[in-house]
Amino acid sequence: MIESLLLFSTGLIGLLSIIQIFMRSKANFNSNIYLIIIFGIIIMRFLVIGFFSLFDVNKLNEILDRYNNFLIAVIPLTFLYFKNLVLSKGKFVVDGLIHFVVPFLFIVTDFLDDKGFVEIRYKNIIFLCFFLIYIIFYLILDFMILQKRIWSKKSAIRFINDQNQLISKWTHYLFILLLLMAIRLMISIFLEVTSNHYDYGKSNLWIAALIWLSVFLRLLIFPEILSGYLYFSVKKNEVTSAYASKVIWKKDIEDEIINIQDLKLQNKIQDLIPGYMILLDNLKHNSTLFKDPKISLGDLAYKINIPKSHLTFLFKYYAHISFSEFKKLIRVEQALQLIESGYLKQTTFNSLAKDVGFISYNTFFTSFKEIVGITPQEFYTSYQIHQRSTSK
Numbered sequence: 001m002i003e004s005l006l007l008f009s010t011g012l013i014g015l016l017s018i019i020q021i022f023m024r025s026k027a028n029f030n031s032n033i034y035l036i037i038i039f040g041i042i043i044m045r046f047l048v049i050g051f052f053s054l055f056d057v058n059k060l061n062e063i064l065d066r067y068n069n070f071l072i073a074v075i076p077l078t079f080l081y082f083k084n085l086v087l088s089k090g091k092f093v094v095d096g097l098i099h100f101v102v103p104f105l106f107i108v109t110d111f112l113d114d115k116g117f118v119e120i121r122y123k124n125i126i127f128l129c130f131f132l133i134y135i136i137f138y139l140i141l142d143f144m145i146l147q148k149r150i151w152s153k154k155s156a157i158r159f160i161n162d163q164n165q166l167i168s169k170w171t172h173y174l175f176i177l178l179l180l181m182a183i184r185l186m187i188s189i190f191l192e193v194t195s196n197h198y199d200y201g202k203s204n205l206w207i208a209a210l211i212w213l214s215v216f217l218r219l220l221i222f223p224e225i226l227s228g229y230l231y232f233s234v235k236k237n238e239v240t241s242a243y244a245s246k247v248i249w250k251k252d253i254e255d256e257i258i259n260i261q262d263l264k265l266q267n268k269i270q271d272l273i274p275g276y277m278i279l280l281d282n283l284k285h286n287s288t289l290f291k292d293p294k295i296s297l298g299d300l301a302y303k304i305n306i307p308k309s310h311l312t313f314l315f316k317y318y319a320h321i322s323f324s325e326f327k328k329l330i331r332v333e334q335a336l337q338l339i340e341s342g343y344l345k346q347t348t349f350n351s352l353a354k355d356v357g358f359i360s361y362n363t364f365f366t367s368f369k370e371i372v373g374i375t376p377q378e379f380y381t382s383y384q385i386h387q388r389s390t391s392k
Contacts, residue, residue, distance in 0.1 A: 001054065003206045008050030010209045010216070014043035017216040020223050028228035034081040035226075038074055042212055045071065049205065069110055072103045072131070075138045078178055082142055082171065085228055086149040102134070128193045135182050142178070146171050153373055163224070164373060170225045173218065177211045184208060248326065249277045253317045265313050276314050279304065283330075290330045291357040297323045328367045331356040335368065339380055349376050 018039050021032050052060035076099035084096070110127070112118045120126065150171050153164045184207050219225060257263050289295060289303055297315070300323075301308040315323045334356045338344075343352060353364030368376050 003209075004050045004053040006050075006206055007046045007053075007209050010213045011043045011046035011050060013213060013220075014039055014046065014216045017219045018043065020220055021226055023223075028085075028226060031081055031084040031228055032226055034077050034084060038077045038081065039216075041070065041074055041077075046209060046212070069107045072106055072134070073100065075135060076100060076103065079138050079141050079145070082145050082150065082175075085167065085171070086145065106130070124193045124196075128189055131189060132186055135186060139179060139182060142175060146175055166222065166225060167228065170218070170222070174215065177215060181208050181211055248281075248320055248329075250318050250320060255317065257317065262313060262317075265309060266317075269310050269313065272310065273314065273318060276306065276310065277318070279306075280314075280326075284333065287330075290327055290334070291355065293354075293357050293359045295327070295357075327357070329371060331358060331364075332368050332371045335364070335376070336372075336379075339383060344380060352376075 018036060021036050021039070048063060049060060052063065080096045080099060109118070109120070113120050113123060151168050153168065184204060188204065253266075257266060283289065283304070289300060292299070297311055298308050301311050311323075315321075315326070319326070321329070335352055338352060338355070343355075349364075350361045353361045356364075358364035358367065365376060368379070372379055374382070
């Protein structure tokens with residue numbers, strides 16, 4: 001009875017998480033639609049088993065005999081959720097339906113065998129082997145896409161990186177729990193087939209209930225997960241100061257200076273270094289010098305009246321990044337400021353790229369994604385969503 005109440009209660013809490021998803025689905029619809037279906041299948045299973053195990057076990061077995069195989073759809077659904085979480089698009093991708101071909105054939109084959117239209121020898125053994133291989137195959141796919149596209153995703157912008165980390169922790173958590181549930185389910189099915197006693201995967205179902213309960217509660221506590229990479233959990237003015245958290249300068253020289261000329265120069269300009277850092281930081285926010293796509297370190301030194309050797313020394317020993325990377329940072333930050341000012345309402349991304357100093361859109365696209373963590377289009381979409389949400 002306690003197990004039945006646990007299952008039913010988990011289903012009810014799961015319904016609350018479904019409501020939460022619907023409330024936030026617009027920001028990341030393409031991923032959330034799969035999460036809704038996954039939760040729907042799991043919740044219905046818990047509610048049905050929890051309710052009928054208390055009042056009518058025979059009816060429960062009849063229902064599970066007919067519909068238990070639909071649980072197989074959860075396996076590709078989890079992969080599609082992870083895959084579309086990466087895409088961060090606002091519309092449904094039809095080609096994802098190909099992943100449901102195998103589950104559909106599995107369900108149809110089982111139905112035809114039950115009705116006597118076909119006869120499958122050693123059906124239980126064959127189905128067990130298939131199910132085990134199928135689960136393992138998709139767990140590997142899940143791990144590969146998470147490792148490559150989500151767990152390694154980083155950004156130089158603090159609030160975007162915070163969201164990246166939140167999603168990374170969420171997917172780590174979810175994948176580990178899915179792995180545990182898959183192991184429980186595989187063991188349960190194996191024991192059923194080998195003992196020739198079938199209870200439709202109900203053995204030790206309380207373990208799965210506790211796992212899913214933790215998933216539902218985590219989602220209710222951290223609903224921003226549902227908005228994917230398009231979520232802005234910061235104040236508006238953080239967009240214009242997005243690189244405040246980007247550490248460019250070192251406090252002290254980390255590598256030993258061996259070059260004699262550099263040692264002499266260090267002794268000469270030691271006291272000037274902090275001032276140079278402040279000057280370059282001010283240029284980073286207030287100068288149009290870097291709109292020139294051909295500007296070199298020598299050109300910059302001439303414009304700000306500092307010897308080139310001093311700037312070369314500064315970037316060589318006191319900077320975490322090269323001068324080339326420094327230029328990219330400034331140009332991308334200026335692009336963010338222009339996006340915030342409404343620049344793209346009247347012109348294109350290509351014009352934006354050239355206006356901030358990139359030679360072509362391709363170099364702008366690559367640099368923007370490298371620094372921000374998402375594409376210019378995704379950032380602009382994110383910013384529009386943020387603007388609409390804060391204006392309400």
